[in-house]
Amino acid sequence: MKENNLAQKVNEEERSLTDGYNEYYAWLDQLFYQSIGKLTFSLSPASITLAFCDWIIHLASSPGKQVALSAQALELLKRYQCVLRGDQEDKKCQYYLTDKRFKDSAWQKAPYKYYQQAFLYVEDWWKNAACAPGTSEHHRDVIDFTLRQMLNFFSPTNFPFTNPEVLSTTIEQMGMNLFRGYKYFLKDLSKSLLGEPPESLQKFKAGRDVAITPGKVIYRNNLIELIQYSPSTKEVYAEPILFVPAWIMKYYILDLSPQNSLVKYMVDKGHTVFMISWKNPMQEDRDLSFEDYIQLGIMDALKVIKDICPKTSIHAAGYCLGGTLLTMAAAYLSRYNHQQLKTVTLFAAQTDFTEAGEILLFVDESQINFLKKIMKQQGYLDKPQLKGTFQMLKSTDLIWSYMLRNYLLGVRKEPSDLMAWNADETRLPYRMHMQYLKNIYLKNDLAEGRFKVNQKPVAIQDVAVPIFCVATVKDHISPWQSVHKIHLLADTDVTFVLTSGGHNVGIVSNPDHPKAAYQIKTTPRNEVYLSPDRWEALAPHKKGSWWLAWQEWIAQASSTKKVMARPAGNKNYKAIENSPGTYIYQT
Incomplete structure (x- = not known):
């Protein structure tokens, strides 16, 4: 008994030392991480270092791989000599000619x-x-x-x-393209330093x-x-539609300019449309x-809609x-x-994150x-930190092509409504973002049935209404093969759409x-599963x-009998102000 009490006392002392560290010294870690995070786009240097150490150790202990790499280098050198000689008969000389760069x-x-x-070759x-x-x-x-x-x-x-397009443009325009590019660079730099919004x-x-x-x-x-x-x-159709946008960006990607507004399109088709605008x-x-996002967001919205549109279900x-x-x-x-x-529709939304790109x-x-250390003090993931990560995922298009077009060719792309939305960034709260990364991405709790709502476990197979799922061919955030996994997880009819474009452009497809x-293609709940490749081959x-x-x-999923158009609000939920409201303007 004395030994147990002594062990308990030691454990309590150790915990008190740990608690003391957390309270009095952890701020040093936070300060250090925040400082280097500004230089690394909020990427962990330790994570990258561990990856390189793992790689270098295994490469150094693999003489066969080293010999293979040496042999490949010699082969590439021979092929490059063919290119220098202009040997057009050897098809191995040139390759990757489809590279869009x-x-x-x-x-x-x-x-x-x-x-x-x-x-x-390199x-x-x-x-x-x-x-x-x-x-x-x-x-x-x-x-x-x-x-x-x-x-x-x-x-x-x-x-x-080394870029023929830049050289020919410079000669034709007598260097004015570089002069314009220099002005664009100074303008972008000043806006970035002063925190001014883009054009x-x-x-x-x-x-x-x-x-x-x-509205x-x-x-x-x-x-x-x-x-x-x-x-x-x-x-209007009896059943209303609720849009639930992502809070990573503002909601109005679904309500851009009138010709690009999915909201307007559905309203004009006779639907009562509601939209969540996140703080x-x-x-x-x-x-x-x-x-909180489930309860204060979706559940509260459904409660209000049910009061305004009683005795009906909701798309x-x-x-x-x-x-x-x-x-x-x-x-x-x-x-x-x-x-x-009544139904559930998913736009470029993943439910299984094992192949999230x-x-x-x-x-x-x-x-x-x-x-966690970076966000703990400030309480959120800031906009530049989030933007830097997504830019790196498509650096060829979002960084280098931008610099080539603007600063070397001197061509400024005309601003568009989608560009404006993409520049209107938001923040992510500390606790939610940590849960999202750890439980949804890393542990994949939702797909594996461990996620809880109101302390009760839920699984995707619980969804008992038809699902309409849209994926995009060039999605670098939600790869379509990953989105396609809804077929493995849902126990209901799934209508799957694979559309041209990327994560944003594919959705804004007027x-x-x-x-x-x-x-x-619609897959009934009792139909045999089709792999992504098989689905792509068979879908019309x-x-x-x-x-x-x-x-x-x-x-088709709505009642055939329509009802009189509903004015905004009712006696319990009166109109507060005109759309788009207040939260959309928060910076």
Whole structure:
């Protein structure tokens, strides 16, 4: 007994020392992490260092791999000599000619062909070198990604004397392109240092140019404003639609300028539409949790809508992270006898995160701990930190192509409504973001049935209503093969759409879009599962916007008898102000 008491006393003393560290000294860690986080785009240096150590150790202990790399280097050197000789008969001399960075025909002429091929040979060699036997899969992917980012910097497209397009433009314009590019660079730098909004946000202002579909804010709490849009038809479908956008960005990607507004399109088709507008969290909102987003967000919105539209169920549609949240809420409502939904629609939303693309490179224990230290004091993940991560995922398009076009070619892209939305960034609260990374991404709790709502476990197979799921071909945030996994998880009818475009452009696909196309196929709950490749091979191809197919699907799932158009609000939930409300303007 004395020994147990002594052990307990020692443990208590150790805990008191740990608590003392947390209280009195942990701020040093936070200060240090916050300082270096500004230089690393909030990426953990420890995580990257561990990956490189793992790679180097296994590469150093693999003589066979070293010999293979040496042999490959010699082979590439021989092939490069073929390129220098102009040997057109050997098809092995030139490759990767489909690389969009080198699509200009001038890259096939000397001397630019030599720069291009040398770069691609080096890139190919390093890609092979990143695969050292024994390196963990996660570390191997981190090494491959990091080396690729470093090599992208040295691409011949990024330097004026090795880029034929820049050189020819400079000669034609007598250097005026570089002069304009220099002015654009100074302008961008000054805006960044002064914290001024970009030109796109000045040209497309929320409430004036975008997010202008008429409506009223009929409910507000500490997390959301609920907007009810004014009807544009005399009669409407009985079942209303609730949009649940992601809170990583502002809601109005679903209500851009009138020709690009999915909200306006559905209102004009005779639907009563509601929209959640999320608050942009500040330091005092640090403890907002995933549970709060479900309860104060979706559940409160459904309660208000049921009061305004009684005796009817609701179509709910979630975009990106909003779709993941909606899936959680729908599973809870179905499982615990509170069914209020008629259908569930997911736009570019993942429910299984085992194949979530390169964003998983930024999610491991070291990275989560690093972000935790950065966010703990300020209470949120700031906008530049989030933007830097997403830019790195598509650095060729979002960083280097931007610099080439603006600063070397001197061409400024005309601002668009989508560019304005993309620049209108938000923050993520500390507690919710930690739960999202650790429980949803790292542990995959939702897909594996461990996630809880109101302290009760839920599973995606609990969702008891039809699902309409939209994925995009070029999505770097929610890869379509990952989104497709809803077929494995849901125990209901799933209508799956694969549309052209990327994570944002594919969703903003209005009926007038000239290049829009999609595939669509409904899989009943008792039908055999089709792999992504098999589904892609069998699903019919259609030209045009998937908006039309979704509206028809919603209409077919709705009551045939329409009702008189509903004005915004009622006696219990009176209009507070005109849309787009107040939260959309929070910076």
